[in-house]
Amino acid sequence: MEFSTNELIWAIINFVVFFVLLRLFLYRPVLKILDGRREEIRDNLAKAEQARTMAEKALAEHERQLAKARDEAQAVISRAQATAEKTKDEILSQAQRQAQDAIERAQRAIASEKERAVTELRREVADLAVMAAGKVLGRSLDVEDHREFVDEMVRKLPPAGGVPAGKTG
């Protein structure tokens, strides 16, 4: 064992040359390959991860849209139902109103017809009575007397709807 400057200098030169060449021929290419592969794997993993998140997002979006469509359909249906209900109610109430009107009109017509008929009847009864009475009395009452008389009789008659006045004669 000894110490010589000669070997020291040679060792430095040799090792530095060795290191530089080895880095050039071995480490740089091999590390490049290893790093490249590592990078690739990392990339692929990242891509896969990205694809997965995208797929998940798409699925979620899809489901969201589906739910939205379902909600919308539901809304349309319920709106239609509501409209139908309203229309039905309207139609119904209109029909009721019209029916009511028709009834009322009919009743009014009936009432007025009856009044007219009663009035007509009353006049005819009075005329008949006058005629009958004239024949009975032989003379004819003058028309003024006549009328007073009949009115008086008619006043004595029961109200409208009662026994016709002619039956009394």
Add this chain to the structure above:
Amino acid sequence: MTAMVVFAGAAVLAMALAAFGSAYSQGRTGKAAMDATWKKPEVAGKIRTTMMLALVFMEALTLFVFAIVFVLAGRVTPEIGTFTAVAVVAMALSATGSALAQARTATAALEASWREPEESGDSRTSMMLGLVFMEALTLFVFAIIFVLAGNMDSSRILFGSTAVAAMALAAIGSATSQGRTASMAMEATWKQPEAAGNARTSMMLALVFMEALTLFVFAIVFVLSGRAATPEGNLFGAAAVVAMALAAVGSAVSQGKTGAAAMEATWRQPEAAGDVRTSMMLSLVFMEALTLFVFAIVFVLSGMMG
């Protein structure tokens, strides 16, 4: 002739010491194996395999001492008699140090093998690793003796003798902390079976640091041995290796503590194993640097003297 007598005396002493160290360690290991066997008879086979492996390592340590005695016996001259005598004793000491550390590790591994029988393969692997490290420490001492014996003469006798002693000291220091760390790693294997692999990796790193300390002493002895022929080189070398050994032992002790604590942290909090290991290494680096500073100063000074 006196030199031969001294060497022979030292050699038998060394052999006895090494044999005692190996035997004691084997005894502890055997006892741990027996304990494990009655506690978990169903894994007796696995326990036996673990035990046998450990015993072989300890046996080999004594064989290394035998080998160095054999090698040196042919080189004994009146001139280097002291060196050969010191060398064999140093070898025996380091073998004993290794053996004791191995016993500590093996005992812990055997405990792990009955407490967590499914993981006994794990703990055995960790144990083997640990034992190899500790075995190598003695082989370092073997190697330095071999190197020094090759050019030993009267002019370097002081340096050579001190150097082998220093090596032995460093090896013992390293082995002790390795044993401490490794046994804690075995404990981690059964306390937290999931952390077994992590504990083993951390253990190995820690053991390398502790091993390195003895290796630094080895390196400095080797460097100095070329410059130890002059009286100044001889004296300086002797002082320098002692300094190195002391630094190494100091570093080893603290590294052993750190290593053991790191093992404990690993099983207590298995998720933090990586952080624990990083922190452990950073702190071991600092402790190691302390020995390296001594190394550097010795290296530079010896260059200036030469």
Add this chain to the structure above:
Amino acid sequence: MFPAAVSAGMAAIASEVGEEAASHGPHVFFRLPFLGLEVTSIETTMWGIMLIVLVAAWLGTRTLGRVPRSRGQALLEVAVDGLRAFFAPIIGEENARAFLPFLGSLFIFILLSNYSGLLPGAGHLPGLAAPTSNWGVTAGLAAVVFVAVQYVGVKKRGLAYFKHMVNPWYLAPLLLPLGVVEEFVRPFALSLRLVANIFGGETVVLALLAATPWFLPIVPLGLELIFGFIQAFIFTFLTAIYLATAVAEEH
């Protein structure tokens, strides 16, 4: 009583390893005409290592494709990515990516240098000597690390990089010298740790091989395989931490 072979081995190792350190340096092939540089076995070994690695890198990256086409590419990718994955928890993902070429080059250079010392004949055959068992080489590597640390620190944080030496300001007179010393102690310890380990291990193996060529050297040889790796690792690990500390913002 004493085998002649062992005796001869001892004599051989004494002349080879014992004296080498003091007497002569590594085998010198030729002297360059400039800078006074000499080409020794250590340089040729370094060049050999560089050549092998660079050729392997060139062959492996020649047919580089986004999808691995060859086994070589897969291997290189695993190695480079493994290094990055290893350093990421210690110094952070970004730093690991940025410093990877430097740390990786350092590691492979030191590892092969360490192992070159375990080849049979290393240190004896002309042209083959473990570079990392020479303190000059490890000091050179540590010097490169030192410069790299200062460079990335100043590049990333400008003058604020030097703030860690004078923070808190009232302790600056005490901290500044300590900080400067620490800056220099780091590469020093870095180089010494490596060289002492590799040199020591190599010598142990050598001595045991001389003692007996059979089974003894196997233990330290096996340990040296672990050591060579771990020492290369520790050097790189500490460099990584120094670099990360240099670019880290103060809290």
